[in-house]
Amino acid sequence: MKKIAILGSTGSIGTQTLDIIEQNPDLFTAAVLTCGTNVTLLGQQIAKHKPPLAVVSNEDDAVEMGKKYPQTEFLYGKEGLVVAAAKTDCDMVLNSLIGMMGLIPTYYAIKAGKDIALANKETLVAGGEVIMDAVKEMNVRLLPVDSEHSAVFQALQGNDDQEINRIILTASGGPFRGFTREQLSKVTLSQALNHPNWKMGNKITIDSATMMNKGLEVIEARWLFDVPPEKIEVVIHPQSIIHSMVEYTDHSILAQLGVPDMRIPISYALTYPERIKNEINGVDFYKMGSLTFEKPDLDTFKCLSFAYEASKAGGSYPVVLNAANEVLVQQFLEGRIRFLDIQNTIEKVLQMHEPVNQLDLDTILEIDQNIRGELEV
Numbered sequence: 001m002k003k004i005a006i007l008g009s010t011g012s013i014g015t016q017t018l019d020i021i022e023q024n025p026d027l028f029t030a031a032v033l034t035c036g037t038n039v040t041l042l043g044q045q046i047a048k049h050k051p052p053l054a055v056v057s058n059e060d061d062a063v064e065m066g067k068k069y070p071q072t073e074f075l076y077g078k079e080g081l082v083v084a085a086a087k088t089d090c091d092m093v094l095n096s097l098i099g100m101m102g103l104i105p106t107y108y109a110i111k112a113g114k115d116i117a118l119a120n121k122e123t124l125v126a127g128g129e130v131i132m133d134a135v136k137e138m139n140v141r142l143l144p145v146d147s148e149h150s151a152v153f154q155a156l157q158g159n160d161d162q163e164i165n166r167i168i169l170t171a172s173g174g175p176f177r178g179f180t181r182e183q184l185s186k187v188t189l190s191q192a193l194n195h196p197n198w199k200m201g202n203k204i205t206i207d208s209a210t211m212m213n214k215g216l217e218v219i220e221a222r223w224l225f226d227v228p229p230e231k232i233e234v235v236i237h238p239q240s241i242i243h244s245m246v247e248y249t250d251h252s253i254l255a256q257l258g259v260p261d262m263r264i265p266i267s268y269a270l271t272y273p274e275r276i277k278n279e280i281n282g283v284d285f286y287k288m289g290s291l292t293f294e295k296p297d298l299d300t301f302k303c304l305s306f307a308y309e310a311s312k313a314g315g316s317y318p319v320v321l322n323a324a325n326e327v328l329v330q331q332f333l334e335g336r337i338r339f340l341d342i343q344n345t346i347e348k349v350l351q352m353h354e355p356v357n358q359l360d361l362d363t364i365l366e367i368d369q370n371i372r373g374e375l376e377v
């Protein structure tokens, strides 16, 4: 029986993880559940899974929830998440928090010797080097949940990673695939939230529409697989059936395929190196007809090219890219800016940034806060 601490259990990845736990009660149990403010859903999850510990964002909610669910201990805030990640009796921490807030709990969970199933890509975008150093030092497993990285990880099994020629990350292209800049200048929030293939949380859905999501994934892959960004290619594959590929030095390419359902990569991270059965449909090649591929338009979807540049420049650039993106996506979600303002403002912020090359956790947090301070008006 594997005890899983789920950080962000009320989100898209968190709820799908709980589905898997529910379907496999003899394999998994939830050791921790957490939410931000959605205490109604958290309450339902607690009633079903009875975790010993839960974390909410604010103190008042923690007190109220403690009265309703006396068998569960409630903590709150960032400190609560760190305690939940590092000090709980669990075998694995699945981090499905959204944004930069995932970094610190991941770091302390690793330092406490916990294996990590990582959905929260912003952890590696902002803190890649610090996190990977901690993983090596503590000799823990950092298993990808992101479908593309899970695909690469699966294609690497049994192969020598010294023989990688390139990693090919596939991208659906999002709701605005093929749009011109002129067309992008008129898109609305509801159009941007309407992803063709995946049902996800709002932030990653907007990131997919701007293609920043793929940029963040390039940086994530750079750290997870220790491959320079020059060797990571992005290919638009609108059907989202091939989740990513690895090309080896002999030009053999290994790909992982499946229907677009996050429960497949989540399960693999939970059970690696084994696999478990599920009720998800397989790929029907006859129904699907064809798989197609296109080159990404980096001139129109500039966020992807900013991410490549930030990754190549290294140091503080990815921290800045991530912080600016988080603030601007939130402003777009609140209807305060237009879609193209996201990439236009990120470009300016990156141009003005004075880089810092040596990063520790405190420096990363300071740079992140400075950028947020500049943009949050």
Ligand SMILES: NC(=O)c1ccc[n+]([C@@H]2O[C@H](COP(=O)([O-])OP(=O)(O)OC[C@H]3O[C@@H](n4cnc5c(N)ncnc54)[C@H](OP(=O)(O)O)[C@@H]3O)[C@@H](O)[C@H]2O)c1
Pocket: 007, 008, 009, 010, 011, 012, 013, 014, 034, 035, 036, 037, 038, 039, 056, 057, 095, 096, 097, 098, 099, 101, 119, 120, 121, 122, 145, 146, 147, 198, 199, 200, 201, 202, 203, 204, 262
């Ligand atoms: N969704 C996907 O299919 C997918 C695929 C690949 C990778 N990912 C990555 O996985 C991560 C999670 O994505 P998601 O789509 O699952 O996000 P989501 O649906 O927005 O869920 C985010 C989770 O974080 C919690 N949270 C938000 N603000 C918080 C705060 N201030 N303090 C504590 N907890 C807070 C939310 O709680 P509330 O419910 O209370 O707000 C929720 O449990 C992201 O890094 C994303 O890039 C997601």
